[in-house]
Structures are given as C-alpha cells and as structure tokens.
Amino acid sequence: MELLRPRDKALWLRLPLALSLVLVILLATINPTCLAREATVQGKQCSYTVVVHEVSDSAKCPALFRPRHRRHKTYSRPRLPKVSDKLVADEASSQVNIRDLVNKMHTVEVKLFDEIVKNRELNTTLTRHEIYLQKAEDLMLEYKKNFTNLFRTLMFMEQKLQRQREINRDLDHKLSNVMIDVAEVNYVLEKKVPNENSNLESKEVEVQAVSKVRSCGVTDDKARFADCKAIFDRGHTNSGVYYVTPTYASCPIPVWCDMDTPPGGWLVVQKRFDGSVDFNRGWTDYKNGFGNVVSEYWLGNDNVFLLTNQDKYELRFDLWDFEGNRVYAKYNNFKIDGERDQYAVHVNGYEGSAADSFQKHDGMYFSTSDHDNDEWKGYHCAREWEGGWWYKNCWFAILNGPYYNKSDVRYRGISWNDWKHEQLRRVEMKIRPSSGESSVPKTKTLIAGGTSVKP
Numbered sequence: 225m226e227l228l229r230p231r232d233k234a235l236w237l238r239l240p241l242a243l244s245l246v247l248v249i250l251l252a253t254i255n256p257t258c259l260a261r262e263a264t265v266q267g268k269q270c271s272y273t274v275v276v277h278e279v280s281d282s283a284k285c286p287a288l289f290r291p292r293h294r295r296h297k298t299y300s301r302p303r304l305p306k307v308s309d310k311l312v313a314d315e316a317s318s319q320v321n322i323r324d325l326v327n328k329m330h331t332v333e334v335k336l337f338d339e340i341v342k343n344r345e346l347n348t349t350l351t352r353h354e355i356y357l358q359k360a361e362d363l364m365l366e367y368k369k370n371f372t373n374l375f376r377t378l379m380f381m382e383q384k385l386q387r388q389r390e391i392n393r394d395l396d397h398k399l400s401n402v403m404i405d406v407a408e409v410n411y412v413l414e415k416k417v418p419n420e421n422s423n424l425e426s427k428e429v430e431v432q433a434v435s436k437v438r439s440c441g442v443t444d445d446k447a448r449f450a451d452c453k454a455i456f457d458r459g460h461t462n463s464g465v466y467y468v469t470p471t472y473a474s475c476p477i478p479v480w481c482d483m484d485t486p487p488g489g490w491l492v493v494q495k496r497f498d499g500s501v502d503f504n505r506g507w508t509d510y511k512n513g514f515g516n517v518v519s520e521y522w523l524g525n526d527n528v529f530l531l532t533n534q535d536k537y538e539l540r541f542d543l544w545d546f547e548g549n550r551v552y553a554k555y556n557n558f559k560i561d562g563e564r565d566q567y568a569v570h571v572n573g574y575e576g577s578a579a580d581s582f583q584k585h586d587g588m589y590f591s592t593s594d595h596d597n598d599e600w601k602g603y604h605c606a607r608e609w610e611g612g613w614w615y616k617n618c619w620f621a622i623l624n625g626p627y628y629n630k631s632d633v634r635y636r637g638i639s640w641n642d643w644k645h646e647q648l649r650r651v652e653m654k655i656r657p658s659s660g661e662s663s664v665p666k667t668k669t670l671i672a673g674g675t676s677v678k679p
C-alpha cells in the first residue's frame with residue numbers, strides 16, 4: 225500500500241463504510257424489522273458487520289408490527305402472532321439477495337483490486353518516466369549551459385581576431401608605405417635621369433616596347449606607375465626620364481615625363497628637336513618604338529596603344545618655329561587602336577593656340593614606308609613623305625617627316641598647316657589622363673576643311 229497515493233488510501237478505507245451504509249439501507253428497505261440483526265460476511269479480503277439497532281418503542285415500529293388492540297368486551301385467548309408465509313419467503317429472499325450482493329461486492333472488490341494493481345503499475349511507469357524526463361531536463365540544462373559558455377568563448381575569440389586583423393591592417397599599411405618609399409628609391413629615383421639642368425647628352429635611354437620586355441625583376445605592384453601623372457601625383461615634379469608600367473604590361477618602360485608643361489604629368493610619346501634620330505622607318509620600328517628617350521624618340525605604337533586604352537587620355541602638341549614662337553594644340557580625347565586595326569587614331573575635343581590640324585586625321589590608319597594604309601589609292605603617302613603617320617590624303621599635320629634645320633624647304637617634314645606652312649624647329653606629342661568623359665566616336669569621322677598637303 226505504500227505505492228498508493230493518499231487519495232487512493234482514503235478511498236480504500238472509506239469503501240467498507242460506504243458499502244455497509246448501502247447494505248443497511250437496502251436491508252431496511254427490503255426487510256424492516258425492530259429486531260437487531262447481525263450479518264457477517266466473510267470474503268477473501270475483507271469482512272463486514274451490519275448492525276441494525278432494535279427499536280425500543282413499539283409505537284415507533286411499523287404499523288405492520290404494532291399489537292392489535294382488543295376491540296371486544298369478551299375475553300379471548302390471546303393469539304400469538306403467526307409468522308406469515310410471506311415473511312418467511314421475504315426472509316429467504318433477503319438472504320439470497322444478500323448473498324448475491326456479497327458476491328457482487330466481491331466481484332467489484334476483485335475488479336477494484338485489479339484496477340489498483342494496474343494503477344500501481346501505471347504509477348510506477350509514470351514515476352520512471354518522470355525520472356527519465358528529469359534526467360533529460362538536467363542534461364538539456366547542462367547542454368544549454370555548455371553552449372552558452374561555448375558561444376561566449378567564440379565571441380571572445382572573434383573579438384580578439386578582429387582586433388588582430390585591425391592590427392595587421394595597420395601594419396600592412398605602414399609596411400606598404402615603407403615599401404613604396406623603398407621602391408620609389410629603387411625604381412624611380414635611382415633610374416631617373418638627372419633633370420634638364422644636368423648633362424643629358426651623356427645619357428642614353430633606349431626606347432623599349434612593353435611587348436618585348438619579359439624580365440624586369442619588379443615584383444612590387446605598388447611601385448608601378450601607370451603614367452607620368454601618377455608619378456607627378458607622387459610628388460616628383462622634375463621633368464626627366466621615369467619608368468612607367470602600362471596596364472597589362474609586365475615590365476616598366478622608360479619615358480620622358482614633362483612635368484613643366486601645365487598642369488604637369490605629361491608623358492611624351494614623340495619628341496624631335498635636332499634631327500638626331502632618323503624617322504624614316506618601317507612598320508616594325510614604329511610598332512616597337514625607336515630613338516633615345518633623353519633626346520628624340522617615337523615611343524612605339526604598341527606602347528601608345530596600351531597607355532591610351534588603360535584610361536581616358538588627352539593629347540597635346542607643343543610646336544616651336546625657328547622664330548622662337550611656340551603654340552600648342554590639345555585634344556581632350558585621344559587613343560589609338562591595336563596593330564590588327566592598323567593603329568587607327570581616334571581624336572577630338574580640340575583647344576589651343578595652334579588651330580586644329582590633327583582632328584582631320586581622326587579615324588585614319590597608321591602607314592609606314594612598308595605599309596600603305598592611307599586613303600589615296602595608287603599613292604603611298606608614307607613612302608613619299610618619308611615617315612610613319614596617320615596619313616589620309618596625305619596630311620594636314622605631319623610630325624614624323626625628315627628634319628630640316630631651317631624653315632624654308634620645299635617638302636616639309638614637320639609641319640602644322642593650320643598654324644603655318646613651313647618647317648618647324650621643334651615638336652612634342654604628349655599624353656595625360658583626361659579628367660573629362662571620352663567622346664571619341666567609334667566610327668571613323670573625317671572632318672572637312674583645312675589644307676591637305678599633296679606632293
């Protein structure tokens with residue numbers, strides 16, 4: 225009984241009393257009598273005793289058992305009350321009902337006992353499951369606690385890692401600055417030819433084509449300058465020879481940077497002033513470039529192609545005559561195509577003091593003494609004018625013809641028709657990243673007007 229709950233125990237204890245009360249009521253109903261009666265039922269598990277108290281006052285008995293009053297004056301022998309057959313039958317019937325009731329009670333008792341056993345087993349199972357559930361809850365709490373600790377540890381590690389990253393970025397930045405300084409010393413300042421105040425005649429810096437330079441030993445990308453403006457922006461304001469590395473080029477090439485012509489940072493692609501370099505050359509020479517960067521040179525169509533296609537560039541011509549006059553023509557948009565497109569020139573957006581003579585060559589292919597790409601059928605402009613150029617029919621401006629050290633010549637080799645029809649003393653072509661949007665048309669556009677020079 226220890227496994228029974230208190231409620232079950234109380235029910236079990238009250239059950240005989242309740243059954244006794246029910247039995248008394250039944251007996252009082254079925255067989256009322258003033259006599260005390262006892263009934264004892266012996267069952268397997270329990271015994272019951274039913275007591276009906278004797279009625280002390282006959283007046284309280286049922287009317288059936290009340291003594292009859294004498295109604296006659298004559299005496300007659302008193303008659304003893306006879307037990308009627310009906311009462312005998314009722315008593316027998318009551319005994320049978322009691323036995324049936326006892327049997328039923330016994331049956332109910334057995335069923336109740338079975339239910340109690342089942343309930344006890346269910347309670348045992350429930351208790352076991354409750355224990356399991358409690359253990360599971362304990363494990364869950366433990367896991368939750370461990371997870372919380374792990375999460376806090378991860379957050380702490382993440383914060384540490386973030387701080388370490390910030391430290392590394394700071395160190396990388398400082399290291400980069402140091403490397404840039406070192407690289408500038410190694411690749412710019414040490415290779416930089418002394419400025420125009422020094423003896424340039426003693427220096428020789430051959431023009432190099434980026435397509436031919438394979439091994440340069442430069443590994444630090446931060447030391448690469450795309451053009452002279454990038455060098456100028458780094459604070460190098462003296463004109464001279466610097467090394468630039470166009471996009472897609474593996475090695476730097478030497479160029480002359482004009483830091484003096486406003487606003488500075490001009491990369492010179494052509495320079496002539498004394499006729500020391502022969503410009504009457506074939507396709508390959510103009511493709512790769514030739515001459516001396518310190519003196520006269522052609523930077524090379526491949527180099528110019530890479531430079532003018534890595535960004536938006538503007539082109540400037542500086543022109544000097546033999547009288548000491550200087551003019552310029554600037555084009556806000558300039559680029560040339562690659563070799564498979566015959567280095568076609570795209571130029572527009574003129575401004576300057578020389579008047580426009582070059583935009584009339586816009587869209588023209590490059591021609592040399594061994595490549596006739598001009599528009600004049602049956603005539604080879606480059607061969608006749610002895611220099612590579614973007615000939616049309618044949619030219620409005622020409623800068624690569626023969627150098628004549630005087631202005632009064634019949635066949636001019638360096639000339640700008642819209643300024644003056646005579647040989648020029650000095651000329652420079654230079655490029656610089658353009659600040660404006662490019663408006664170079666993709667199709668060839670020939671500008672009418674001007675004077676086309678024919679032999």
Ligand SMILES: [Ca+2]
Nearest residue numbers: 598600603604
């Ligand atoms: Ca032709």
